[in-house]
Amino acid sequence: MSRSIRLAVIPGDGIGQEVVAQGLKVLTAVLPQDVKLETQEYDLGARRWHATGETLPDAELESLKQHDAILLGAIGDPSVPSGVLERGLLLKLRFAFDHFVNLRPSKLFPNTTTPLAGRPDIDFVVVREGTEGPYTGNGGSLRTGTPAEVATEVSLNTAYGVERVVRDAYERANARPRKKLTLVHKNNVLVYAGHMWKNIFDKVGQEYPEVTTDYLHVDAATIFFVTQPERFDVIVTDNLFGDILTDLAAAVTGGIGLAASGNINPTGEFPSMFEPVHGSAPDIAGTGKADPTATVLSVALLLRHLGFAPQAARIEEAVAADLEARDGSPRSTDEIGDALAVRVAG
Amino acid sequence: MSRSIRLAVIPGDGIGQEVVAQGLKVLTAVLPQDVKLETQEYDLGARRWHATGETLPDAELESLKQHDAILLGAIGDPSVPSGVLERGLLLKLRFAFDHFVNLRPSKLFPNTTTPLAGRPDIDFVVVREGTEGPYTGNGGSLRTGTPAEVATEVSLNTAYGVERVVRDAYERANARPRKKLTLVHKNNVLVYAGHMWKNIFDKVGQEYPEVTTDYLHVDAATIFFVTQPERFDVIVTDNLFGDILTDLAAAVTGGIGLAASGNINPTGEFPSMFEPVHGSAPDIAGTGKADPTATVLSVALLLRHLGFAPQAARIEEAVAADLEARDGSPRSTDEIGDALAVRVAG
Ligand SMILES: CC(C)[C@H](C(=O)O)[C@@H](O)C(=O)O
Ligand SMILES: CC(C)[C@H](C(=O)O)[C@@H](O)C(=O)O
Numbered sequence: 001m002s003r004s005i006r007l008a009v010i011p012g013d014g015i016g017q018e019v020v021a022q023g024l025k026v027l028t029a030v031l032p033q034d035v036k037l038e039t040q041e042y043d044l045g046a047r048r049w050h051a052t053g054e055t056l057p058d059a060e061l062e063s064l065k066q067h068d069a070i071l072l073g074a075i076g077d078p079s080v081p082s083g084v085l086e087r088g089l090l091l092k093l094r095f096a097f098d099h100f101v102n103l104r105p106s107k108l109f110p111n112t113t114t115p116l117a118g119r120p121d122i123d124f125v126v127v128r129e130g131t132e133g134p135y136t137g138n139g140g141s142l143r144t145g146t147p148a149e150v151a152t153e154v155s156l157n158t159a160y161g162v163e164r165v166v167r168d169a170y171e172r173a174n175a176r177p178r179k180k181l182t183l184v185h186k187n188n189v190l191v192y193a194g195h196m197w198k199n200i201f202d203k204v205g206q207e208y209p210e211v212t213t214d215y216l217h218v219d220a221a222t223i224f225f226v227t228q229p230e231r232f233d234v235i236v237t238d239n240l241f242g243d244i245l246t247d248l249a250a251a252v253t254g255g256i257g258l259a260a261s262g263n264i265n266p267t268g269e270f271p272s273m274f275e276p277v278h279g280s281a282p283d284i285a286g287t288g289k290a291d292p293t294a295t296v297l298s299v300a301l302l303l304r305h306l307g308f309a310p311q312a313a314r315i316e317e318a319v320a321a322d323l324e325a326r327d328g329s330p331r332s333t334d335e336i337g338d339a340l341a342v343r344v345a346g
Numbered sequence: 347m348s349r350s351i352r353l354a355v356i357p358g359d360g361i362g363q364e365v366v367a368q369g370l371k372v373l374t375a376v377l378p379q380d381v382k383l384e385t386q387e388y389d390l391g392a393r394r395w396h397a398t399g400e401t402l403p404d405a406e407l408e409s410l411k412q413h414d415a416i417l418l419g420a421i422g423d424p425s426v427p428s429g430v431l432e433r434g435l436l437l438k439l440r441f442a443f444d445h446f447v448n449l450r451p452s453k454l455f456p457n458t459t460t461p462l463a464g465r466p467d468i469d470f471v472v473v474r475e476g477t478e479g480p481y482t483g484n485g486g487s488l489r490t491g492t493p494a495e496v497a498t499e500v501s502l503n504t505a506y507g508v509e510r511v512v513r514d515a516y517e518r519a520n521a522r523p524r525k526k527l528t529l530v531h532k533n534n535v536l537v538y539a540g541h542m543w544k545n546i547f548d549k550v551g552q553e554y555p556e557v558t559t560d561y562l563h564v565d566a567a568t569i570f571f572v573t574q575p576e577r578f579d580v581i582v583t584d585n586l587f588g589d590i591l592t593d594l595a596a597a598v599t600g601g602i603g604l605a606a607s608g609n610i611n612p613t614g615e616f617p618s619m620f621e622p623v624h625g626s627a628p629d630i631a632g633t634g635k636a637d638p639t640a641t642v643l644s645v646a647l648l649l650r651h652l653g654f655a656p657q658a659a660r661i662e663e664a665v666a667a668d669l670e671a672r673d674g675s676p677r678s679t680d681e682i683g684d685a686l687a688v689r690v691a692g
Contacts (some may be wrong), residue, residue, distance in 0.1 A: 003646070011499075025670040028601070034514040035366055049488075049550060058382070065641075071593065076534075076678060082533050082534045082537075082541075082544075083533065083534050083535070083537040083540070083541070085536065086534040086535060087534075087535070091535070115462055115463060115464075115572045116461055116462065116572070117460070117461060117462060117464075118461075118463075119635075128417060134499075134501070134536060135533070137537075139501075139537075139538045139539070140534070140538055141538045141541075141542060143505075144542075145545065146505065147505050147506065147509070148505060149504065149505035149542055150502070150503070150504050150505075151503045151504075151538040151539040151542040152500055152501060152502055152503070152538060152539070152540055153500070153501040153503075153536045153539045154475070154478075154496060154498055154499070154500050155480070155485075155500075155501070156496070156498055157496070157497045157498070158495065158497075159492065159493050159494060159496075160494075161497035163493070186586070186589075187367075187428050187429065187479055188422075188428045188432040188433075189428050189429070189433070189480070189586075189589075190484045190485070190499045191428075191429040191433065191485075192486055192487045192497040192498060192499055193481075193485070193497045193498070193499045194428070195428075195429070195487075195488060195497075196490075196495055196497040198428075198493065202420050216592055219589050219592075219593035220591050220593060221593040222568065222590055222593050222597065223593050223597040223602065225419065225594075226461045226462070226572060226594070226597045226598060227461050227597055233670075240532070240535075242534075243564075243565050244564055244565050244590060245569050246565075247565035247566060247569050247593070248568040248569065248571075248572070250569070251568065251569040251572045252572060255573075262554055268425050271575075277457075289536055302590075308641070334442075341475065
């Protein structure tokens, strides 16, 4: 366990700034005295793009690489054409730093609102592949803008890429009490990629005889997310299906304000990056209405990744206790951050 | 309005047989005396494939083409490798008959169960593109089964294909009281196809000044499906996103037992095909537990497509009344079919 953390911070756009400030507040409060936290802030996102036209210059990518981890707020603004910052910054980081495990836990905390009747018991984690599938930017358009236009998007999948993320998911399932792993794909239509995923899933499964496995088509999976979410323990899935399913998972567990994520490079070759699942929410930016809890929970994932498991657990317990103690009166971003900082320190 | 209907019937697998029988019962009951109904049954699906290795021979495709419409039960069985019947039969029909409008209405009927708390007011229709996107079978795998395997799936999108389905969706939105159309895609990542969809959506929209429009990324759309489904009126989307969203829509409106669909060729060049959204449910096949309502509602879509709007409305009213009158005691497939047949005739 390293006794110092060199943390890169990318607050980004909209509420990103506000929630990251609270994440850092809680991180500082939870760290043991003898752990040195060095943060370096990077000005990346919509403002920077408007000012300089840059999304992620090579020099900054190199500089980011020198850190133990990255904390990111949110990227995106309606003033920037759709795709520019996503492809040029967020996905560029995930791909450059080989974040092949996009980890997204979903838990229905006590005393939170779910749109589901009957409050099912929800506690699962999605292991979303992060470096392949339809996210590689492979595709193009011919005769753009004419009535004869043809546009393609190519989903690229490699046994190399699928096996490593599937193995990671088995490891996680094996370490949980229920030991259940569900593969989600669409192998009755996407037969090439789908069969490769399924074959690798079955093959790797032989090494984990204690893990119970299941397969669901993505369309059927969405049904179970709302009718029977308690059936899930660990889910492994492709980049795009994981994107869709984790927003739905966030919605059924009380909203995007609580959903944390880690873009993890398990080999440690590159820094992993932690960010709330939510976006920059420009409509509420600056109003103090943003809930920093998702960012604080992302900090917990960050700590666990860096070997500070007790501190990660302290944050998660603090969040659960904080939600439990809520009386329904609205609290500002800052107030929630303060309350959590007090709890983790106490 | 034609005074005869030449209907091709593909009961298919599992509960397909049972629900189609009820669909035909209600169809017969609702049709005016002077309308001649000629049905021809086709033995296609898992049984046929096991017996002969055939999924959809050319001669049968030709023969199907001679009909005014097709009623399909369900296709698929665990004994058949995933993809064989889907690609070789179901999707082959959708593509051969150019079913570019895959119409899937979602309505929360009274006295039905929804997993959502608070019973939101749900009444929207998804216009799913049916002949392009990741469903074209374009892709492949290299070094299959080895650790060096690469598998691709290509999403093909044409301005021709997108414009016609977008236009159809605007027409439908324009004909509804709320006149609202939402495009769902993922144009911040799938930038080639996504931008083409969005540009065409905006361009065609200029011809429909009364239609209010909206755009959502597919991940965000799943959130609104569970937190605010009442915001939707008509949705237009790509083949794969439509597949995922309509299963979720079925789940929030009381289940796949009530979800109808039409694979429509609006030009009338080829027969359109109507089928419940649910699958063959081999686990309950033969038990009399299958709910034929989705098939009966698909018959209503079929009738409206063939110009029998009053009869279609009679079926829809009968279903609403039947659900309203339910007392919770279980009814068999046959009993539900009988009850609906009595209502539409009465
Ligand atoms: C902003 C977007 C590129 C991103 C994604 O699609 O991965 C987001 O939706 C997410 O889930 O982190
Ligand atoms: C069975 C399968 C090929 C099909 C699809 O993906 O379109 C089904 O899920 C549907 O929605 O009709």
